[in-house]
Amino acid sequence: MGTPGPATISLTAAGSAYGVRRSLTYLAGIIAGTTVVLLAVATGITAALLAVPAVRPVLIAAGAGYIVWLAYHIATAPPLAGQGEGSAAPGLAGGALLGVANPKAWVAIAAVFASARLASGAAFDAAAKTAVLTVMIVLINSTWLAAGASLAPLLRDPGRARWINGALAAVLVAAAALTVVRP
Numbered sequence: 697m698g699t700p701g702p703a704t705i706s707l708t709a710a711g712s713a714y715g716v717r718r719s720l721t722y723l724a725g726i727i728a729g730t731t732v733v734l735l736a737v738a739t740g741i742t743a744a745l746l747a748v749p750a751v752r753p754v755l756i757a758a759g760a761g762y763i764v765w766l767a768y769h770i771a772t773a774p775p776l777a778g779q780g781e782g783s784a785a786p787g788l789a790g791g792a793l794l795g796v797a798n799p800k801a802w803v804a805i806a807a808v809f810a811s812a813r814l815a816s817g818a819a820f821d822a823a824a825k826t827a828v829l830t831v832m833i834v835l836i837n838s839t840w841l842a843a844g845a846s847l848a849p850l851l852r853d854p855g856r857a858r859w860i861n862g863a864l865a866a867v868l869v870a871a872a873a874l875t876v877v878r879p
Contacts, residue, residue, distance in 0.1 A: 697808075697832050701800030702763050702872045703730065704840040706786070709770040709864040711844025712851055714785035723841050725788040729795015730833045737805045738822050759797030763872045766794065771865035775857035799872065805829060 698704070703726050710719040735741075766786070795801065814824035851857040 698836040705868040707840040708844035711841040712847035718785040722786040722791040725791020726795045729792040767865035775854040
């Protein structure tokens with residue numbers, strides 16, 4: 697759950713570019729979107745969606761489009777010294793969209809539900825997994841945001857900022873691509 701992926705990399709980039717405080721709504725959106733994924737897996741909606749062959753490519757295309765758009769904005773973000781307080785960090789809706797469209801979230805959460813057993817009854821097991829994963833979603837994503845904010849001093853230099861922003865954007869796209877092409 698905590699390894700680099702589209703949501704965690706984008707939170708790192710948002711934290712480094714905008715700071716923790718200005719990225720909190722984006723964090724809340726990612727948490728909300730990932731929680732939607734968690735609930736979809738826990739309730740079996742995922743199995744129903746995957747039973748419709750046309751749905752998977754549409755979801756992948758929507759997620760990939762948003763990730764590329766986000767990576768572009770990360771790569772082209774100005775150095776921190778050039779950003780005023782009016783510079784807008786990604787918002788709640790963008791975070792929620794990435795949380796839902798994040799292929800790594802679907803795979804990781806489905807893997808937990810398919811492999812781990814926390815309680816003897818099916819309903820108790822699903823409830824326990826949902827509770828544990830919800831706490832993990834909040835802690836892991838908050839940690840990645842804070843880690844990104846720790847990069848902020850490096851982003852005050854325009855040359856370093858361009859390099860770091862470009863690297864974060866490339867890693868974001870690569871993490872998403874690796875998640876989609878894995879068997």
